[in-house]
Amino acid sequence: MSVKFGPEHTPARRARMDTMNDVTVRHGDTLELQPIHILLYSDDVTVRDKIRLAVGPTSSGRPVEWTETATHEGTVIQADSTVFDMMILDGEAAKSGGMGLARQFKHELFVCPPILLLVGRMDDAWLATWSEADVVVAHPIDPSVVKDAVDALFAPDTASA
Helix, strand or coil: CCCCCCCCCCHHHHHHHHCCCCCEEEECCEEEECCEEEEEECCCHHHHHHHHHHHCCEECCEEEEEEEECCHHHHHHHHHHCCCCEEEEECCCCCCCHHHHHHHHHHHCCCCCCEEEEECCHHHHHHHHHHCCCEEEECCCCHHHHHHHHHHHHCCCCCCC
16 A cells, blocks of 8 residues: 655645634634544554543633544554644554654654654653654553643643734
């Protein structure tokens, strides 16, 4: 199987990229918050469940929409065909861990979203630097740490100009 990354994106991906930084969308006289699209990769369904429960239904006031994958191939296909606002990758996944996927996406996706990498223990965080992940969280999963990490990525910018 050959998967192409870079500027050769699908029309749906290009259309989503045009509006991916918009937080709101206008419907008549009302504004609606755009959902946050998160790709969640782990071969372990219990890890995926813990992450979804930790993040909750919203992040920084915006609804969260999940795409879950359990295989390397499925994750690559989703990453190439859909624009995500964030990826959460399990570095402890069997056969193909999230560290390798993170590095691959950082180098091959034309527009790569922030990546949160789950590692086996905090002592493995130095390995995550190789993967170029934006955020590292260690197992066992602490729901408040995961929630805070995701919320920090989508919190409104409060810096004054």
